Amino acid sequence: xxxxxxxxxxxxxxxxxxxxxxxxxxxxxxxxxxxxxxxxxxxxxxxxxxxxxxxxxxxxxxxxxxxxxxxxxxxxxxxxxxxxxxxxxxxxxxxxxxxxxxxxxxxxxxxxxxxx
Numbered sequence: 001x002x003x004x005x006x007x008x009x010x011x012x013x014x015x016x017x018x019x020x021x022x023x024x025x026x027x028x029x030x031x032x033x034x035x036x037x038x039x040x041x042x043x044x045x046x047x048x049x050x051x052x053x054x055x056x057x058x059x060x061x062x063x064x065x066x067x068x069x070x071x072x073x074x075x076x077x078x079x080x081x082x083x084x085x086x087x088x089x090x091x092x093x094x095x096x097x098x099x100x101x102x103x104x105x106x107x108x109x110x111x112x113x114x115x116x
Contacts, residue, residue: 011042011043014094015039018092018094022078025078028069030060031078033058034050034058034059034069035073035078038050039092048089049082049089049090050079050090051089052066052067052070052088055070073090077093079092080093
Protein backbone atom coordinates (compact mmCIF):
# COMPACT_ATOMS: atom_id res chain seq x y z
CA UNK A 1 0.00 0.00 0.00
CA UNK A 2 2.84 2.38 0.83
CA UNK A 3 4.60 1.60 -2.44
CA UNK A 4 1.39 2.29 -4.38
CA UNK A 5 0.95 5.59 -2.54
CA UNK A 6 4.53 6.59 -3.29
CA UNK A 7 4.03 5.76 -6.98
CA UNK A 8 0.92 7.95 -7.11
CA UNK A 9 2.74 10.84 -5.42
CA UNK A 10 5.83 10.40 -7.62
CA UNK A 11 3.73 10.43 -10.79
CA UNK A 12 1.88 13.56 -9.65
CA UNK A 13 5.18 15.32 -8.99
CA UNK A 14 6.55 14.19 -12.35
CA UNK A 15 3.42 15.48 -14.14
CA UNK A 16 3.97 18.84 -12.48
CA UNK A 17 7.63 18.85 -13.47
CA UNK A 18 6.69 17.96 -17.05
CA UNK A 19 4.28 20.90 -17.33
CA UNK A 20 6.76 23.25 -15.64
CA UNK A 21 9.50 22.18 -18.03
CA UNK A 22 7.34 22.90 -21.09
CA UNK A 23 5.38 25.90 -19.79
CA UNK A 24 6.88 28.10 -22.52
CA UNK A 25 5.49 25.93 -25.36
CA UNK A 26 2.19 27.14 -26.78
CA UNK A 27 -0.32 24.31 -27.05
CA UNK A 28 -3.88 24.17 -28.26
CA UNK A 29 -6.72 22.46 -26.36
CA UNK A 30 -6.37 19.23 -28.34
CA UNK A 31 -2.67 18.95 -27.56
CA UNK A 32 -3.31 19.62 -23.86
CA UNK A 33 -6.07 17.02 -23.83
CA UNK A 34 -3.91 14.32 -25.44
CA UNK A 35 -0.89 15.00 -23.23
CA UNK A 36 -3.04 15.01 -20.09
CA UNK A 37 -4.58 11.69 -21.14
CA UNK A 38 -1.10 10.18 -21.54
CA UNK A 39 0.16 11.68 -18.28
CA UNK A 40 -2.96 10.58 -16.38
CA UNK A 41 -2.40 7.00 -17.52
CA UNK A 42 0.83 6.94 -15.53
CA UNK A 43 4.14 5.27 -16.16
CA UNK A 44 2.79 2.00 -17.49
CA UNK A 45 -0.88 2.68 -18.15
CA UNK A 46 -1.00 3.88 -21.74
CA UNK A 47 -1.00 0.58 -23.56
CA UNK A 48 1.22 0.57 -26.63
CA UNK A 49 2.06 4.24 -26.36
CA UNK A 50 0.42 7.04 -28.31
CA UNK A 51 0.01 6.70 -32.05
CA UNK A 52 -1.69 8.77 -34.74
CA UNK A 53 -4.99 6.90 -34.53
CA UNK A 54 -5.15 7.20 -30.72
CA UNK A 55 -4.34 10.91 -30.96
CA UNK A 56 -7.15 11.34 -33.50
CA UNK A 57 -9.58 9.46 -31.24
CA UNK A 58 -8.63 11.45 -28.15
CA UNK A 59 -8.73 14.85 -29.85
CA UNK A 60 -11.26 14.30 -32.65
CA UNK A 61 -8.70 15.91 -34.99
CA UNK A 62 -8.52 15.06 -38.68
CA UNK A 63 -5.57 13.01 -39.88
CA UNK A 64 -3.64 16.00 -41.33
CA UNK A 65 -4.26 18.08 -38.19
CA UNK A 66 -3.20 15.21 -35.92
CA UNK A 67 -0.03 14.71 -37.96
CA UNK A 68 0.86 18.42 -37.73
CA UNK A 69 0.12 18.57 -34.02
CA UNK A 70 2.14 15.46 -33.22
CA UNK A 71 5.05 16.80 -35.29
CA UNK A 72 4.84 20.06 -33.32
CA UNK A 73 4.90 18.17 -30.00
CA UNK A 74 7.96 16.20 -31.15
CA UNK A 75 9.67 19.34 -32.48
CA UNK A 76 9.23 21.07 -29.12
CA UNK A 77 10.33 18.03 -27.09
CA UNK A 78 7.02 17.16 -25.42
CA UNK A 79 6.95 13.78 -27.15
CA UNK A 80 9.60 11.50 -28.60
CA UNK A 81 8.82 9.68 -31.84
CA UNK A 82 9.80 6.03 -32.08
CA UNK A 83 9.46 3.79 -35.11
CA UNK A 84 8.30 4.62 -38.62
CA UNK A 85 5.17 4.31 -40.70
CA UNK A 86 2.33 2.40 -39.06
CA UNK A 87 4.69 1.36 -36.25
CA UNK A 88 5.26 4.99 -35.18
CA UNK A 89 4.63 5.60 -31.50
CA UNK A 90 4.99 8.74 -29.42
CA UNK A 91 6.19 8.64 -25.84
CA UNK A 92 7.00 11.13 -23.13
CA UNK A 93 10.63 12.30 -22.98
CA UNK A 94 11.18 10.46 -19.69
CA UNK A 95 12.60 6.94 -19.85
CA UNK A 96 10.78 5.73 -16.75
CA UNK A 97 7.44 6.69 -18.33
CA UNK A 98 7.90 4.38 -21.30
CA UNK A 99 4.96 2.10 -21.90
CA UNK A 100 7.03 -1.06 -21.96
CA UNK A 101 7.39 -3.30 -18.92
CA UNK A 102 11.20 -3.43 -19.09
CA UNK A 103 11.50 0.36 -18.79
CA UNK A 104 9.13 1.02 -15.88
CA UNK A 105 11.74 0.69 -13.12
CA UNK A 106 14.35 3.06 -14.53
CA UNK A 107 14.78 6.40 -12.78
CA UNK A 108 16.86 8.26 -15.34
CA UNK A 109 15.69 11.35 -17.17
CA UNK A 110 15.99 11.49 -20.94
CA UNK A 111 16.20 14.91 -22.52
CA UNK A 112 14.02 15.46 -25.57
CA UNK A 113 15.71 14.45 -28.76
CA UNK A 114 15.72 16.44 -31.92
CA UNK A 115 13.19 15.09 -34.42
CA UNK A 116 14.62 13.27 -37.38
